[in-house]
Amino acid sequence: MAKDPDSGKAPxxxxxxxxxxxAPDWGPFAQVGSTARTVIQAIMAAVILVLxxxxxxxxxxxRVGNSQHDTVQVKQGQKELAGSLVAAFIVASIGxxxxxxxxxxx
Numbered sequence: 001m002a003k004d005p006d007s008g009k010a011p012x013x014x015x016x017x018x019x020x021x022x023a024p025d026w027g028p029f030a031q032v033g034s035t036a037r038t039v040i041q042a043i044m045a046a047v048i049l050v051l052x053x054x055x056x057x058x059x060x061x062x063r064v065g066n067s068q069h070d071t072v073q074v075k076q077g078q079k080e081l082a083g084s085l086v087a088a089f090i091v092a093s094i095g096x097x098x099x100x101x102x103x104x105x106x
Contacts, residue, residue, distance in 0.1 A: 047091050055084035 061077030064070070090097075 044091055044094070048088050051084045051088040051091065055081050055088070058082075058084060 058077045058079075058081030061073050061080060063077075065073030065075075065077055
């Protein structure tokens with residue numbers, strides 16, 4: 001995708017569209033200030049990066065365990081990979097989950 005040299009953004013969209021899942025600005029998050037929203041976004045992004053790093057570490061455990069025929073390390077890698085990816089999905093969709101729960105409470 002070519003960038004527009006004047007705006008610094010991809011043509012036909014903004015960078016905000018890419019991180020909308022990490023930008024909680026609806027439901028209960030709409031009532032907090034912009035600084036609090038920015039802190040929440042930064043925490044969510046950091047947690048997702050850490051979880052993806054752990055998933056990568058799980059893949060390394062899988063590779064090493066397979067090459068050394070170590071079933072314990074393979075199982076550890078599988079658990080770490082699956083747990084990290086599930087947790088990353090939950091954190092990425094936490095804004096939607098909070099909105100659903102908040103909507104049921106009203």
